[in-house]
Amino acid sequence: MVAPGITIRDRLRVLLPSDPNNYYKELDIVPVEHRADLGTAKIVITNFHAFKFREKGDAGGLTKRVLTVNTPGAFTESPEEMVNRVCNDLGRHREIMVINDEAHHCYRGKPVETKDKMAREEAGEAKARDEEARLWITGLEAVRRKIGIKTVFDLSATRFYLKGSGYPKGTLFPRVVSDFSLMDAIEYGIVKIPRVPIADNAMTGDYPKYRNLWVDIREGLKDVRGGPEDAHKPPLLPGLLEGAIKSLCGHYAHKFGEWEADEESRANGSTPPVFIVVCNNTNVSKAVFDYVAGYETEHRHPDGEPVVAPGAILAVQQREEPALAASAEHDSGGQPATRIRREHVRRLSEDRHASD
Numbered sequence: 001m002v003a004p005g006i007t008i009r010d011r012l013r014v015l016l017p018s019d020p021n022n023y024y025k026e027l028d029i030v031p032v033e034h035r036a037d038l039g040t041a042k043i044v045i046t047n048f049h050a051f052k053f054r055e056k057g058d059a060g061g062l063t064k065r066v067l068t069v070n071t072p073g074a075f076t077e078s079p080e081e082m083v084n085r086v087c088n089d090l091g092r093h094r095e096i097m098v099i100n101d102e103a104h105h106c107y108r109g110k111p112v113e114t115k116d117k118m119a120r121e122e123a124g125e126a127k128a129r130d131e132e133a134r135l136w137i138t139g140l141e142a143v144r145r146k147i148g149i150k151t152v153f154d155l156s157a158t159r160f161y162l163k164g165s166g167y168p169k170g171t172l173f174p175r176v177v178s179d180f181s182l183m184d185a186i187e188y189g190i191v192k193i194p195r196v197p198i199a200d201n202a203m204t205g206d207y208p209k210y211r212n213l214w215v216d217i218r219e220g221l222k223d224v225r226g227g228p229e230d231a232h233k234p235p236l237l238p239g240l241l242e243g244a245i246k247s248l249c250g251h252y253a254h255k256f257g258e259w260e261a262d263e264e265s266r267a268n269g270s271t272p273p274v275f276i277v278v279c280n281n282t283n284v285s286k287a288v289f290d291y292v293a294g295y296e297t298e299h300r301h302p303d304g305e306p307v308v309a310p311g312a313i314l315a316v317q318q319r320e321e322p323a324l325a326a327s328a329e330h331d332s333g334g335q336p337a338t339r340i341r342r343e344h345v346r347r348l349s350e351d352r353h354a355s356d
Contacts, residue, residue: 001045002136004102009047012101016043042090048106048132050086051139053077079142086139087147095148098140103154104173105129106136110166118164119222121281126164133165157182210244217241221280224287232298234309235287242312245291248275249312 003009014023017038024030024038053076077085090096100106109130118126143149159176161167185191220238237245252275259265259272277292279285294311301307 001043001099001101002140003045003047004105006047008101009045012045016045017041042093044087044089046086048136048139051082051135051142053082080146082139083143083146087143090147093147095150098143098149098152100152100154103156104158104160104162105133106140106154107133107161107165107173108137109133121283123164125281129162129164209240210247213240213244218280221284224284232296234295235291237287237291242291245277245288245312248277249292
């Protein structure tokens with residue numbers, strides 16, 4: 001099974017029969033009398049970054065550069081060596097089955113004469129996506145040549161080509177054979193029930209103020225962050241977007257408080273509400289994240305940790321629930337703003353080591 005990153009890879013460990021919390025047992029998918037048979041299966045869960053050829057040998061950098069002048073790649077894995085490393089746990093098994101999770105990241109780009117018009121940042125993101133997709137699919141091709149692939153199953157909730165792939169944006173992958181709708185997934189409890197804030201009662205003409213938010217703010221999102229020099233400055237968001245986010249934060253803080261106060265529900269496995277904001281690119285998403293959860297300033301605490309300016313969630317809590325906000329500000333680890341920042345830091349750390 002191939003995943004798009006180590007976070008998802010680690011969460012998929014529940015599919016390993018050897019995992020103590022495996023889904024076959026936890027969800028009673030496999031009858032008790034047949035679970036021992038699962039032990040005969042050989043399952044490898046990896047992220048596509050593992051397909052990248054690694055350097056080998058203990059020689060220093062200068063020595064490698066000198067020795068590879070006439071023999072490029074002498075200190076780099078061959079495709080066969082890469083496959084042996086990635087598929088080592090499969091033993092001597094041949095003609096394997098592959099499951100690609102988030103498979104819309106795995107495709108072969110289509111060269112086009114006329115490229116899509118994209119801003120510089122969008123073009124950079126599209127290029128990075130294409131390089132990752134190429135690494136993923138060429139890695140699988142190397143596996144097929146070395147040990148054989150019997151079947152490939154692609155799983156994705158975004159089963160279409162993205163902008164910059166060479167195909168018209170939104171074009172369905174030709175290999176789609178099964179379509180499980182979002183409504184079905186909600187009814188089966190696979191995904192959370194999406195809810196929208198109910199506090200948007202401000203009107204602009206005949207419509208709620210935030211109904212067409214994207215149309216009204218998209219031009220103002222071009223300069224939310226100028227570059228690394230603005231990393232420790234407060235994000236500059238359009239005023240209309242700030243109002244919408246504060247409305248969302250207020251609604252979320254209220255729902256989070258209700259969930260936290262319901263001890264019986266939490267004891268029965270109730271999960272906290274999730275606050276999701278969808279942005280058009282990583283630059284905007286980082287600015288929105290800093291606005292919501294706070295951002296690191298240039299100042300430092302005595303222990304060397306950066307001073308974090310409070311974000312919109314904490315500001316809402318201070319206004320509506322002062323005691324709750326105080327505990328969040330002192331980094332109890334239990335409040336939504338603190339959880340968001342900690343999860344963000346954890347994922348950044350994982351992304352830096354994704355190739356491992």
